[in-house]
Amino acid sequence: xxxxxxxxxxxxxxxxxxxxxxxxxxxxxxxxxxxxxxxxxxxxxxxxxxxxxxxxxxxxxxxxxxxxxxxxxxxxxxxxxxxxxxxxxxxxxxxxxxxxxxxxxxxxxxxxxxxxxxxxxxxxxxxxxxxxxxxxxxxxxxxxxxxxxxxxxxxxxxxxxxxxxxxxxxxxxxxxxxxxxxxxxxxxxxxxxxxxxxxxxxxxxxxxxxxxxxxxxxxxxxxxxxxxxxxxxxxxxxxxxxxxxxxxxxxxxxxxxxxxxxxxxxxxxxxxxxxxxxxxxxxxxxxxxxxxxxxxxxxxxxxxxxxxxxxxxxxxxxxxxxxxxxxxxxxxxxxxxxxxxxxxxxxxxxxxxxxxxxxxxxxxxxxxxxxxxxxxxxxxxxxxxxxxxxxxxxxxxxxxxxxxxxxxxxxxxxxxxxxxxxxxxxxxxxxxxxxxxxxxxxxxxxxxxxxxxxxxxxxxxxxxxxxxxxxxxxxxxxxxxxxxxxxxxxxxxxxxxxxxxxxxxxxxxxxxxxxxxxxxxxxxxxxxxxxxxxxxxxxxxxxxxxxxxxxxxxxxxxxxxxxxxxxxxxxxxxxxxxxxxxxxxxxxxxxxxxxxxxxxxxxxxxxxxxxxxxxxxxxxxxxxxxxxxxxxxxxxxxxxxxxxxxxxxxxxxxxxxxxxxxxxxx
Amino acid sequence: xxxxxxxxxxxxxxxxxxxxxxxxxxxxxxxxxxxxxxxxxxxxxxxxxxxxxxxxxxxxxxxxxxxxxxxxxxxxxxxxxxxxxxxxxxxxxxxxxxxxxxxxxxxxxxxxxxxxxxxxxxxxxxxxxxxxxxxxxxxxxxxxxxxxxxxxxxxxxxxxxxxxxxxxxxxxxxxxxxxxxxxxxxxxxxxxxxxxxxxxxxxxxxxxxxxxxxxxxxxxxxxxxxxxxxxxxxxxxxxxxxxxxxxxxxxxxxxxxxxxxxxxxxxxxxxxxxxxxxxxxxxxxxxxxxxxxxxxxxxxxxxxxxxxxxxxxxxxxxxxxxxx
Numbered sequence: 001x002x003x004x005x006x007x008x009x010x011x012x013x014x015x016x017x018x019x020x021x022x023x024x025x026x027x028x029x030x031x032x033x034x035x036x037x038x039x040x041x042x043x044x045x046x047x048x049x050x051x052x053x054x055x056x057x058x059x060x061x062x063x064x065x066x067x068x069x070x071x072x073x074x075x076x077x078x079x080x081x082x083x084x085x086x087x088x089x090x091x092x093x094x095x096x097x098x099x100x101x102x103x104x105x106x107x108x109x110x111x112x113x114x115x116x117x118x119x120x121x122x123x124x125x126x127x128x129x130x131x132x133x134x135x136x137x138x139x140x141x142x143x144x145x146x147x148x149x150x151x152x153x154x155x156x157x158x159x160x161x162x163x164x165x166x167x168x169x170x171x172x173x174x175x176x177x178x179x180x181x182x183x184x185x186x187x188x189x190x191x192x193x194x195x196x197x198x199x200x201x202x203x204x205x206x207x208x209x210x211x212x213x214x215x216x217x218x219x220x221x222x223x224x225x226x227x228x229x230x231x232x233x234x235x236x237x238x239x240x241x242x243x244x245x246x247x248x249x250x251x252x253x254x255x256x257x258x259x260x261x262x263x264x265x266x267x268x269x270x271x272x273x274x275x276x277x278x279x280x281x282x283x284x285x286x287x288x289x290x291x292x293x294x295x296x297x298x299x300x301x302x303x304x305x306x307x308x309x310x311x312x313x314x315x316x317x318x319x320x321x322x323x324x325x326x327x328x329x330x331x332x333x334x335x336x337x338x339x340x341x342x343x344x345x346x347x348x349x350x351x352x353x354x355x356x357x358x359x360x361x362x363x364x365x366x367x368x369x370x371x372x373x374x375x376x377x378x379x380x381x382x383x384x385x386x387x388x389x390x391x392x393x394x395x396x397x398x399x400x401x402x403x404x405x406x407x408x409x410x411x412x413x414x415x416x417x418x419x420x421x422x423x424x425x426x427x428x429x430x431x432x433x434x435x436x437x438x439x440x441x442x443x444x445x446x447x448x449x450x451x452x453x454x455x456x457x458x459x460x461x462x463x464x465x466x467x468x469x470x471x472x473x474x475x476x477x478x479x480x481x482x483x484x485x486x487x488x489x490x491x492x493x494x495x496x497x498x499x500x501x502x503x504x505x506x507x508x509x510x511x512x513x514x515x516x517x518x519x520x521x522x523x524x525x526x527x528x529x530x531x532x533x534x535x536x537x538x539x540x541x542x543x544x545x546x547x548x549x550x551x552x553x554x555x556x557x558x559x560x561x562x563x564x565x566x567x568x569x570x571x572x573x574x575x576x577x578x579x580x581x582x583x584x585x586x587x588x589x590x591x592x593x594x595x596x597x598x599x600x601x602x603x604x605x606x607x608x609x610x611x612x613x614x615x616x617x618x619x620x621x622x623x624x625x626x627x628x629x630x631x632x633x634x635x636x637x638x639x640x641x642x643x644x645x646x647x648x649x650x651x652x653x654x655x656x657x658x659x660x661x662x663x664x665x666x
Numbered sequence: 667x668x669x670x671x672x673x674x675x676x677x678x679x680x681x682x683x684x685x686x687x688x689x690x691x692x693x694x695x696x697x698x699x700x701x702x703x704x705x706x707x708x709x710x711x712x713x714x715x716x717x718x719x720x721x722x723x724x725x726x727x728x729x730x731x732x733x734x735x736x737x738x739x740x741x742x743x744x745x746x747x748x749x750x751x752x753x754x755x756x757x758x759x760x761x762x763x764x765x766x767x768x769x770x771x772x773x774x775x776x777x778x779x780x781x782x783x784x785x786x787x788x789x790x791x792x793x794x795x796x797x798x799x800x801x802x803x804x805x806x807x808x809x810x811x812x813x814x815x816x817x818x819x820x821x822x823x824x825x826x827x828x829x830x831x832x833x834x835x836x837x838x839x840x841x842x843x844x845x846x847x848x849x850x851x852x853x854x855x856x857x858x859x860x861x862x863x864x865x866x867x868x869x870x871x872x873x874x875x876x877x878x879x880x881x882x883x884x885x886x887x888x889x890x891x892x893x894x895x896x897x898x899x900x901x902x903x904x905x906x907x908x909x910x911x912x913x914x915x916x917x918x919x920x921x922x923x924x925x926x927x928x929x930x931x932x933x934x935x936x937x938x939x940x941x942x943x944x945x946x947x948x949x950x951x952x953x954x955x956x957x958x959x960x961x962x963x964x965x966x967x968x969x970x971x972x973x974x975x976x977x978x979x980x981x982x983x984x985x986x987x988x989x990x
Binding site: 370373388391393394403406410411413429431432433435436439444446447451452453515517521523525533535541542544545554557558559560572576577578579580581 | 728732733734735737739740741743746747748750751752755758759769771772774776777779780781783786787790791793794796797798799800801802805807809810812813814815816817820824827828831832833834892893900969973987
């Protein structure tokens with residue numbers, strides 16, 4: 001534990017140095033201390049996952065009344081692994097990125113606090129400790145969204161949405177935990193876990209429902225996702241990366257910790273609800289990612305998609321565990337956990353790359369980008385590999401985890417309860433559909449943003465970003481390749497984390513080695529052999545293409561139907577690329593399209609100008625949240641009528657309220 | 667010692683089977699394309715080009731000059747390599763000639779689907795690389811079709827895997843061989859319908875795409891690869907032809923696996939090769955007949971067909987679960 005505390009202290013030191021040092025020192029020093037702290041935390045998490053030890057710490061001095069309790073078990077360590085790895089990259093990235101508002105005392109200090117809380121939340125082991133770290137995480141990230149308001153006018157409304165949703169979520173979590181605490185002797189997780197069985201089934205389900213509400217809104221599950229595609233894009237990029245990769249994972253962590261660990265699994269219906277949330281999120285997120293034209297918004301929606309897949313895994317694991325299928329449950333949980341870490345790395349890399357693009361070209365609107373591969377080859381390479389991982393290209397990390405998930409779902413069909421089988425089926429369908437949609441979204445993101453010709457002067461003038469930013473992005477590419485090529489190396493660690501999550505001592509169906517092998521189901525993937533084969537064929541193709549004759553390619557004009565009239569404006573844009581799919585899914589997306597034609601004065605047969613506008617708004621926001629907000633405002637305006645500022649009236653209200661209380665209590 | 671010798675000879679047979687199916691699909695894929703063109707030509711009352719024409723085209727293209735569009739990046743020459751590599755590896759691990767190819771234990775349906783998706787994504791990126799209107803149009807349309815077709819492929823094979831209890835393709839075929847009565851089950855027939863639609867969409871045949879068109883507004887695949895010439899076009903065409911050969915063979919083997927080599931003997935591998943060739947030719951003839959008898963659908967009518975395929979595949983899974 002001492003080492004983990006040292007890691008946390010280093011992050012605190014980083015925050016203090018950011019607050020105290022002069023401008024030219026504060027960025028590199030805080031980045032150095034912060035990344036060192038994250039590296040240390042990474043080491044601790046690794047050692048806990050290898051040895052299976054559980055370390056604890058309690059200090060009565062830190063928090064008033066209850067003190068701060070930290071416990072790091074393999075499940076918590078797995079999530080520390082994810083956030084510390086991304087934390088290193090975010091800190092290093094900040095060296096090159098932090099300028100202007102982001103280099104201010106406040107922003108840098110808050111940034112380091114945010115990193116600190118991401119390491120501390122999975123270790124918190126009492127209600128008070130968890131809520132303290134959780135709220136610190138929410139508040140620091142909320143303020144960080146507002147860092148650069150002058151240049152991001154939408155940040156204010158995004159922060160409002162985020163603030164409202166996160167506080168409502170925190171209230172739900174607190175209430176749920178209080179329901180559990182009321183029965184247990186103390187507020188430590190150990191007490192809660194020991195007394196959970198004594199809680200009546202109704203209260204247990206009530207507590208889980210509240211906790212699911214709170215944590216799934218942080219994870220960005222549909223329909224509680226509305227804040228996510230607003231808040232994640234508006235934050236500075238290292239913050240977006242942490243929010244989308246690590247903070248979202250904290251929501252998943254909370255569901256697993258409370259549902260599986262503290263409440264011991266509960267009933268099948270809880271997990272069916274979790275998996276259904278996952279199915280809806282995966283589909284909705286993937287669909288919106290294909291039509292988004294803002295690069296960071298696209299990434300945010302794709303986060304919702306991946307979180308959906310993770311929740312499908314978590315839900316399947318819980319439901320199967322409750323049905324007695326422990327081995328398959330273990331497999332599904334393994335898949336969900338692996339996807340969390342894989343996602344943390346590739347989504348972190350993609351958000352950092354989006355920040356690099358924004359820094360270099362001044363925009364993140366795909367419709368204004370293009371041709372960046374020529375000016376930013378290293379960033380382009382990072383995006384290709386990370387996008388490949390998210391598209392589940394075999395031999396990259398997304399594929400390994402999605403394959404595991406499919407194995408879990410397929411063998412979940414053997415369970416006897418019909419509702420569970422239906423959920424498994426929906427999970428398989430969601431996995432299949434999102435696979436295709438994600439491919440469209442990321443072919444669009446890379447193909448429109450980095451290939452072709454620049455669509456604006458900003459994109460034309462882009463230059464590669466500083467080395468520290470490139471290094472940070474490169475660091476986050478490592479897991480995508482490692483988990484993809486030799487996923488078996490992580491199996492022992494994964495087994496520990498999954499066993500600690502599911503609270504069962506079942507032996508893992510996954511064999512040890514470098515490949516993923518589920519011997520009892522006759523399923524296996526051998527990505528390392530696949531890589532060798534792919535590289536061999538590509539070399540052969542290279543020889544066929546040019547090696548033998550040493551031919552150099554001649555540059556010619558692209559085909560333009562025989563006319564010499566090709567301009568960058570004629571290229572397909574992100575909007576036009578996604579238009580066919582938008583049409584196919586018009587019933588879900590409800591796009592708003594306006595065409596305005598202005599005719600020349602002389603004849604209606606000739607057009608002077610034509611304006612086409614296409615908007616895809618979040619249907620759930622427009623039809624679900626807006627009416628709710630409007631209703632709340634109406635109620636508020638109505639309530640204002642009884643307040644006229646007269647002190648007598650308020651005294652009367654107080655008197656009446658007191659009477660009512662006395663009558664009720666008496 | 668005995669055991670070692672036996673396992674060495676087994677892996678020799680596995681290697682031989684893999685090599686045979688690679689060569690067979692690499693040569694047979696273009697031949698199937700030629701055969702289908704021939705059948706179509708004959709049905710339309712023309713003589714048509716010889717069946718080996720696609721192979722001749724490949725040879726010719728490989729000797730020509732390399733041309734790159736002015737604004738293209740390194741993606742343009744890299745994409746053909748990725749397309750070819752993904753097709754070749756998908757063929758190498760699939761159970762076509764034998765149920766035990768060299769990497770047969772990882773012949774998972776998810777691997778095949780995502781390898782094909784990787785090839786499609788590489789082609790779509792290449793279409794966007796030159797920064798022309800045509801390339802973008804082709805990429806956008808091809809990705810839309812792929813996004814709807816590939817889920818159907820995955821779910822349809824999952825319908826088969828429910829009966830067999832594994833998503834490993836050789837496993838599915840071996841258990842089908844042991845249970846001939848499965849073949850005409852309702853779940854299988856629904857999955858067959860879904861797979862047929864997927865195979866037509868993925869190989870770009872009528873009614874989804876017209877491989878022989880160069881009419882701007884109807885092009886899908888041809889628009890995407892418009893900027894390719896010479897050896898790079900040859901690699902792309904070979905990759906696409908191998909994908910066609912693979913999908914036809916898989917379609918045949920998944921539903922009628924008889925004839926595939928299940929034992930490591932020379933005789934059964936020879937038999938497996940002959941049966942594979944026969945089955946692939948029969949599927950090609952069938953698809954060619956569909957092409958002759960139907961008109962190309964409008965682009966925005968396509969989703970109905972592909973969604974139909976997807977619904978069929980989901981129904982196949984549901985039926986499989988109910989009749990289990």
